Amino acid sequence: MNQLPTGMYQPGTSVVHQMKANIKIFCFLILTGAVLMAETIWGYAVLVLFSGCLIYFSKIGLQTALSSVRRLIWFLIIIFVMNLCFYGPENPWIKIGIFAPSYEGLMQGVHIAVRVILMMVIGNVLMVTTAPLVLTEGMETLLLPLKLFRIPTEQIAMILSVAMQFIPTLFEEADMIKKAQIARGARFDSKKLLDKAGAVMPLVVPIFLAAFKRADELSLAMEARGYRTDMARGQRKFGMPTGFEWLAIITCSILCILQILCL
Amino acid sequence: MNKMTTVKKSIITAVCIALCVVLPQAFHAIPNAGSIYLPMHIPVLLCGLICGWQYGLLCGLAGPLFSTLITAMPPMAYLPPMMVECAVYGCVAGLMMKLVHTGKVYADLYISLVAAMLAGRVIAGIAKAVIFMPGKFGMAMWTTSYFVTALPGIVIQLVILPTLVFALMKARLIPLRYSKEA
Numbered sequence: 001m002n003q004l005p006t007g008m009y010q011p012g013t014s015v016v017h018q019m020k021a022n023i024k025i026f027c028f029l030i031l032t033g034a035v036l037m038a039e040t041i042w043g044y045a046v047l048v049l050f051s052g053c054l055i056y057f058s059k060i061g062l063q064t065a066l067s068s069v070r071r072l073i074w075f076l077i078i079i080f081v082m083n084l085c086f087y088g089p090e091n092p093w094i095k096i097g098i099f100a101p102s103y104e105g106l107m108q109g110v111h112i113a114v115r116v117i118l119m120m121v122i123g124n125v126l127m128v129t130t131a132p133l134v135l136t137e138g139m140e141t142l143l144l145p146l147k148l149f150r151i152p153t154e155q156i157a158m159i160l161s162v163a164m165q166f167i168p169t170l171f172e173e174a175d176m177i178k179k180a181q182i183a184r185g186a187r188f189d190s191k192k193l194l195d196k197a198g199a200v201m202p203l204v205v206p207i208f209l210a211a212f213k214r215a216d217e218l219s220l221a222m223e224a225r226g227y228r229t230d231m232a233r234g235q236r237k238f239g240m241p242t243g244f245e246w247l248a249i250i251t252c253s254i255l256c257i258l259q260i261l262c263l
Numbered sequence: 264m265n266k267m268t269t270v271k272k273s274i275i276t277a278v279c280i281a282l283c284v285v286l287p288q289a290f291h292a293i294p295n296a297g298s299i300y301l302p303m304h305i306p307v308l309l310c311g312l313i314c315g316w317q318y319g320l321l322c323g324l325a326g327p328l329f330s331t332l333i334t335a336m337p338p339m340a341y342l343p344p345m346m347v348e349c350a351v352y353g354c355v356a357g358l359m360m361k362l363v364h365t366g367k368v369y370a371d372l373y374i375s376l377v378a379a380m381l382a383g384r385v386i387a388g389i390a391k392a393v394i395f396m397p398g399k400f401g402m403a404m405w406t407t408s409y410f411v412t413a414l415p416g417i418v419i420q421l422v423i424l425p426t427l428v429f430a431l432m433k434a435r436l437i438p439l440r441y442s443k444e445a
Contacts, residue, residue, distance in 0.1 A: 072338065205426070247337075
C-alpha cells in the first residue's frame with residue numbers, strides 16, 4: 001500500500017495528452033472491442049504495433065506503459081502455464097500425471113496473456129495521459145445519451161469524480177491504520193498466510209469507519225454550501241473533435257472492423 | 264440525527280467505489296486474496312445495504328472498473344463478469360433492504376445479505392456460462408469458484424457487514440433503521 005498505484009496521471013504535452021477525454025475514452029472502448037475480437041497472430045501483431053505507436057505518441061515511456069504488466073507478471077505466468085498444461089489434453093506432447101502440455105494449450109496461453117497485456121497497456125495509456133477530473137467529465141459527456149432514459153448523468157459523474165478524489169486519501173488513511181496496527185503488534189511481514197490474513201482483518205472496520213466519517217463531513221459541507229443533485233450544473237464543453245482526433249477515431253474503428261472481418 | 268439525503272447517499276457511494284480500489288490493495292500481500300477473501304464485494308454490498316439499489320448498482324459497476332484502471336486488478340479480461348456479479352450484489356442488497364422489514368436490524372441485514380450473495384453468484388454463473396465463457400463454464404467450476412474457494416470471503420462478509428452497518432448506525436454516521444433500537 002506504500003507505493004502509488006499504477007496508472008496515475010502524468011502531466012505532458014504529447015498529442016495523446018492533448019486529445020479530449022471523451023474522444024480518448026471512446027477510442028479506448030473501440031480498442032477494447034478490437035482486442036476482444038482478435039483471434040489470429042496477425043490480428044495480435046497489428047494490435048501490438050498499434051499499442052507501440054500509442055506509447056510512442058503519448059511519450060509516457062515503455063516503462064510506465066508496462067508498469068501494471070510488471071506487477072502482474074506472476075499472475076500472467078501462472079495463467080499461461082495452467083493453459084499450457086491443462087487446456088488441450090487430446091493431443092498432448094507428453095503426459096505426466098494430470099499435466100498434459102499441448103500445442104492448443106500453448107496457443108491458448110499465449111492468446112490470453114497477450115490479450116490481458118494489450119488491455120493493460122491501452123488502459124494505462126488512457127489513465128496516465130488523462131487527469132482524473134477531466135476523465136470524469138469525459139465520462140459525463142459520453143453518458144449524456146442515458147439522459148433519454150431519465151438516468152441522472154450529472155449525479156453519476158459527480159459520484160465518479162468524488163470517488164477519484166477519495167482514492168489517494170483512503171490509501172493514506174489505510175496506510176496510517178496499518179502502521180497503527182503494526183505498532184500494536186500486527187504481523188503484516190510474516191511469512192505465514194494465517195498471520196497475514198489475521199493482520200489484515202482488523203484493518204477493514206477502521207478503514208470503513210474512517211471513510212464514512214469523511215463521507216459524512218463532505219456531504220455536510222456540500223449541503224451547507226447549497227449543493228443539490230436535482231439542479232443543472234455548469235459543464236465543460238469539449239467541442240468538435242480536431243483533425244487528429246478524427247484520425248484516431250477512424251484508425252481505431254478500422255482496427256476493430258479488421259479484427260472482426262479478416263484478421 | 265443524520266438523515267440520508269441524496270447528496271449523502273452519493274458521497275457514500277463515491278467512498279464505497281474508492282474503497283473497491285483501496286481495500287483489495289490491503290489484501291494484496293496474501294496470494295490469491297481476491298478470489299478467497301473477496302475484498303471488493305464488501306464495499307459494494309455495504310453501499311447497496313445503506314444507500315439503496317440504484318447506488319449499489321452504480322457502485323458494483325464502477326468499483327471493479329476503477330480498480331482495473333488504477334491498479335490493474337482484476338485484470339481487464341475478468342472485468343466484465345466481475346462487473347455483472349458486483350452490480351447484482353449491490354442492486355439486490357438495496358432492493359431487499361427496501362422490501363424486508365422484520366423489525367430487527369440484524370434480521371433485515373442478514374436476509375438482504377444472503378439473498379444478494381446468492382443472486383449475485385447465480386447471475387454471474389449464468390452470465391459466464393452463456394456470455395463470457397460459453398461451453399467452458401460448468402456447474403463444478405461454478406461451485407468451486409463461487410462457494411469453495413470463496414468460503415473464507417463469504418464468512419468474512421457475513422460476519423463483518425452486519426457489524427459494520429450496526430457500528431455505523433451507533434456512530435450516527437448513517438440513520439437508525441428502527442427508532443426503538445436507538
